[in-house]
Amino acid sequence: MNRREFVKSASVTAVATGAGVAAPAVFSSAQAQARNETLLIVSESGPNNLDIHGVGTNVPGYEASWNTYDRLITHEMTEKDGVRYYDRDKLKGELAEDMNIGDMSVTFKLKKNATFQDGSPVTAKDVKWSLDRAVSVGGFPTFQMKAGSLEKPEQFVVVDDHTVRIDFLRKDRLTIPDLAVIVPCVINSGLVQKNATEKDPWGLEYTKQNTAGSGAYRVTKWTPGTEVIFERFEDWKGGPLPKIKRVIWRMVPSAGNRRALLERGDADISYDLPNKDFVELKQAGKLNITSVPYSNGVQYIGMNVKNPPFDNLKVREAIAYAIPYQKIMDAALFGLAKPMFGAPADAQTKVAWPQPTKFVTDLAKAKQLLAEAGYPDGLETTLSFDLGFAGVNEPLCVLLQENLAQIGIKTTINKIPGANWRTELTKKVLPLFTNVFSGWLDYPEYFFFWCYHGNNSIFNTMSYQSAAMDAFIDGARAAAANGDKAAYDAGVKGMVDLAFADVPRIPLYQPYVNVAMQKNITGYEYWFHRRLDYRAFQKG
């Protein structure tokens, strides 16, 4: 009986103690039964806030909010290369039992029997308060709502206790899908307002540490930076009752240890291992590894087009031809990504995103372009990357640095810690850098609106201004709103061609979301937010 069995059989779980002093015989079986209903997740970092509307809530925080709150509607599930995949176009009710889309408004009928985790009923008043909160707290949540033209509290009208109507400001195809993302969740307004203060009307401080929703799980214990423990909400009405009773989410900073935990069976799921580990674990076959491309996501080399030398198109093209694409795919990604380069010369531009460019590694051409651009003896600049994703970024930049050196571009690598990365991006001063962006709403015009549009949002990291590009984007959005397919297709193709011609940023690849699970874990679902959905998992 090796060490682990010994610990397991001797360990007394919370459940067992709850059931009073269990006799030894029952003891181990109750404990084993607890094992099957408990999911152990290990990852590098944890949430800094449980409330999606919270100030500065990080990406792990999205996962906590997604599993503890409900939305009015959510996506149906479909299947894509063997993995359960959220269906972008088919929606179903979660808290709403009926949705009726009118010309300039949509009306939802709430499920009568839905209650919050503290037992109080879910009413239209809670829905309105939650939506008002989403558009008024500012920062990322409000920003995300605006993307679907949900901007003013006046749009949300309480018809009766169980009916809510949302009026449109303008026709926008993204409005309905935007109601299915994490932000417009339904919050227990009664409970939160009890703990709000005049300085913090929306009760952000309270919801930062306590979950006040109707979701399938509630957080029973949260030690920031160490662990989060979720318990199942027994009378959840948003969907079929999940199989997993208890989820333990532990932060294990060392990637080596996370892999060791998986291989020895002490952890059930981990999603942020280095690519090499995923490839090897898949070959070893001891674990289930799923790899699904980022929906609407692209890793790219960005350049600041406002100041020299990258304001010169020829210099940008020289960089595009100097990138060691295949070397990066092999040494940095280990093949776990979809190449966004090297499309055949005659390939037609498709009405989709992301799609590959026609660039390939051609150092001679790059050198010639650089000479034509007026830099015969090369130039010197810095290459920056996000230390938070050093596992991929560092080898990528080192390989790029080596190739650029061969055409005379001398670069020093500048590592920027995770949180400061966003502050550097907002300053828009980094001359040359690598970054990844993916939009929750899987539509090309949504991606281009944030990354290429002249309104210079934070995600337009290259400060790219082009009236022609703006025209294409706005044209496509309008066409989508009133369903004019031909104009929409022309707009999207126009955007993509201009983006590849001006090449303010050079797409490298579409990264994968990799998840490693024990053999006895089933029910993994890929969602647009790329986090885990505990509600669908089964174990044993």
Next chain:
Amino acid sequence: MLKLIGSRLATAVPSLIGVVIVTFMLTRVLPGDTAAYFAGPAATAESIAEIRTKLGLDKPLPAQFVDYVSALAKGDLGSSLSTGQPVAAEISARLPASAELTLAGLILALAIAVPFGIMAAVKQGSWVDHACRLITTAGVSLPVFFTGLLLVYVFYFKLGWAPAPLGRLDVFFSAPETVTGFYLIDSLIARDFETFRAALAQLAVPAITLAIFALAPIARMTRASMLSVLSSEFVRTARAAGLTDTTVIITYAFRNAMLPVVTTLGMVFSFLLGANVLVEKVFAWPGIGSYAVEALITSDYAPVQGFVLAMAILYVVLNLLIDIAYGIIDPRARSEA
């Protein structure tokens, strides 16, 4: 003895003030911009400015310093951005974890290094002496995180002797209710030997990693002071009076030799607190070190300042304990303070 404590505290006050000033300056120099972080990814220039005023970061430095000190006086250490918790609560939850690990490492190191040092001194030039020097030097010549990962690889991954490096307690154990915050002691108080054994198992490998790193300074100091005491005149008198070797070595030589060792313990402890930061990262230990490292890397002021203050106070308390221990061992220290 009170005079001793009084004078030690008197000297500690200026250094505490120094620590407060230095931490304040250090955090203001960190590259990150808290306001921008607060404003979130989609912030516009003016929303950042608005949050900057809310946080009071736009005031001139001296004003910020006054705010900081006055808040400090009220015991409010501000709250951390990355974890969203008030720093004071975080530190009081995490300090025992780090203290338990560091103390375990120190006690383990003492238990190994002191006898080793004594044997090396008594049998100077013999194989024991060389072995002591080689082993302790080997222990300190590898970075502590590398030793940690190596031990995890061997004892957990390959042999399975050690439990999973998952922090202070196996996932399926609930922490004993906090009395001292030290899991080992609390579980004993609660008579819960299951948890005690599990907590001990979790503590073993990280404590050994730290101990290996602390062997060299302690062994070297014990050997050196033991050598000088053994060649002193009162040891010769004791031998001339026919006392047995054990009495001479233990009651006469060892007690005197412990004096310099006790003084270096202060240095070794703060040296270990530093190394502990890396060990916590490797063993996912919910200690104060990894917490400060996270905060430092993300330029999160409040936790860094809180952490350093906690360490400064710990350092002063530690030095006080060392002085008292010194006073107990050496009567001369008791008389003149």
Next chain:
Amino acid sequence: MHGVVDVKDHAAKSSETPSGPLLEVRDLTVEFATRRGTVTAVSEVNLTLAKGETLGIVGESGSGKSVTSYTVMRILDRAGRIAEGSITFSGMDVAHAPESAMRDLRGREMSMIFQNPRAALNPIRTVGAQIGDVLLQHVQADARTVKEKVIDILKQVRIARPEDRYHAYPFELSGGMCQRIVIALALACRPQLMIADEPTTGLDVTTQKAVMDLVTELTRERGMSTILITHDLGLAAAYCDTVMVMEKGKVVETAPAERIFRDPQHPYTRKLMRATPRPGITLRDLLPEEPAGSPAQNPPPQARTSAQAAGAPATKVLLQVENLVKEYPRQGAPSAFLSGLLGKKAPPEERIFRAVDDISFAVLKGESVGLVGESGCGKSTTSTMVMRLIDPTAGRISFAGEDISAVPAKDFAHHPMRRRIQMVFQDPTESLNPRYTAERAIADPLLRMGGMSGGAKLRARVAELAEMVGLPQNLLERFPHQLSGGQKARVGIARAIALDPDLVILDEPTAALDVSVQAVVLNLLEELKQRLGMSYLFVSHDLHVVGLLCDRVIVMRQGRIVEEGRSQQVLDAPRDAYTRELIAAIPHPPV
């Protein structure tokens, strides 16, 4: 004084069973393994010690006297071993006895007391406990009776208030008291043999006499045999039945104490006898007598008494000291700052300690004055103040008419008067910079204030100084640790006289030297005084040595001057009771 008895009769007369001598050492040779081969420390030593007899082993440093006694006790350090020879102690073969047997012997049958008493006791353990350890070890007492037994022993060694001294720590006791504790430690188990290795070297003369009297009385009371190891012939003469003289590891002469002083046979013994300062002789007598006919290198200065008269009449005042006072905060008293803080004010004398208490004296040009007193009497403090290394609390020091006490000590280094007052230090090893060669040490004052920048002129001057102090040229590039005690003293003197100072302060210049080397150095100092017309302020605890070199003598006690006058007059007819007691306490060989 011991009666005149020959060793052989003494042994026969002793009442012990006729089993022969207590201790017999035959052809003992001891070798030490060092990094560069083995060194013979002691070769073919023979000695016998009857019960109740006191044997004095006399010799200079490096003569092997301590090694012999350590070998008898078998407590040589790891490097030493008995090469050949035998040691039998009351019939038992000690040389080859197993360690366990030796451990029972030590402390119970034979014990030892060492040189500086405070270091010989465990600093962090009460004296009572340390004595108790020995008793318990040798089963002379058990846990119940040990305390009462220890207090009884403390009474025997005349320790006042033994009950509370039982709990005292060594650092709380005076030097003499500590020595009594070490003696108590040695006598606790009533051993048959006690070895005393330079027991009183570090002590004042008066304490030395008290301790030696105590040792003799206790050993005689218990019929114990004693071996007294010393470099001081006077001590051996005063307290030993037989005296054995050793030189470089060999025994040169053994004879009853009385005969060995009357007519020493071996030339080395004679040389030692002559070199020991004793009343009524001149400096010249210290040196070994010149074989008839060989011309002395330099004209032998006449007997001291006449020298002063023939020299220039010493009338002009060189150094005038008026009402000099030096106060220190009493050790352990809360510093003014802390007591001010705590609000309680200790009474003044409680807080301050007067090392020098209002003394005045003068030194005339060309005259040498002795400053004598026991340790702690303030003589060194006075000399350091005259040297302007520390500032006086009150009083005036004027040198050649100028008030030099006004200039603070730390600025005096650049004062023109600096070069005119120099000093020779007590411990030659400690007074030379270990990183400078002898040449560099002597050249230092010349470089700093002699206006020489180096090169030939400097090297010539250094050579001349070396020659003047009798230091062979080839020793100049050596480091201090490669020179002998005498050679180091000569470098110190050469350095002091490098700038032709008017006044040289000699702080116990020969205390650390062997008696034969001391004789040479004292004569060198006298000769230099004559040649260079300097005046000396000679600080010492040994009245005889001062009497030999100085014209006038000042005796100090607890910071005050108790007597002052011409050396001969003070030595022959001391007015003050303390001086009389001081002179009487100094043991010297029979005149």
Next chain:
Amino acid sequence: MTLATADTHPRGLAATLAHARYVISDNPVTGIAFGMFLVLVVCALLGPFIVPYDPLASDTAAALQAPSAAHWFGTDNLGRDIFSRVIVATRLDMAIAVFSVALVFAAGGIAGIASGFFGGWTDRIIGRISDTIMAFPLFVLAMGIVAALGNTVTNIVIATAIINFPLYVRVARSEAAIRRQAGFVQAARLTGNSEWRILLTTILPNIMPIMMVQMSLTMGYAILNAAGLSFIGLGVRPPTPEWGIMVAEGAAYIVSGEWWIALFPGLALMFAVFCFNLLGDGLRDIVDPQRRT
């Protein structure tokens, strides 16, 4: 029992060299230490010229290969030859060690002597400064400095120097305090040396042996410190080869089986720290005239 003094005495530098050779031959451990030091110096000086591969050239086809005839220490995740990187890294690591020790000796050593020699206010001020630094857990302070000033090699050296400052002050202060009233210091005062001159020409040379031992230990810690900083991402900038960062990066590959990436730089680190520690005693013998019998 004074030993016969050696007779011939070559002057000045020749004496030191002769003595150095004597010390090396006499104590085998010191001999080995000097041998190791020589190896380090050779690698540091000739490193870039004698290595088989360009330490920066990546070759993704040959990535993660185990040690083989072609690559003695195997290759890392970008296919770079680990043997070449370990050798070339010697120069940077030795530089970090030597410069940080020199800096901390100059700052800490002199400050320590001054506070030990002068006492009074100097002693109190320097004592408080070193206390303040001591109050920080050393490694966290180093991180703060590097994070604040940016992770250039100079900042790493400065950070290492600052965290070792209290140690040097303490050692220097106690040694200077003992020698303050020594005879030869008084004598130096008599011959007109100013206090500062005495400090530098008399006290400092005499405490060199003890400082030598301290310096050799700190050189080891300096490299370990750089390694620790690299482990949390604040170390040397890629792609410069440096043992600490190579061990840190290699550490992630231990569990997945590519043990050689971290092991060989780790062994090089161990080799250097061992050499510095053993060197300490040897250096003391050479500098300390007492041992020069």
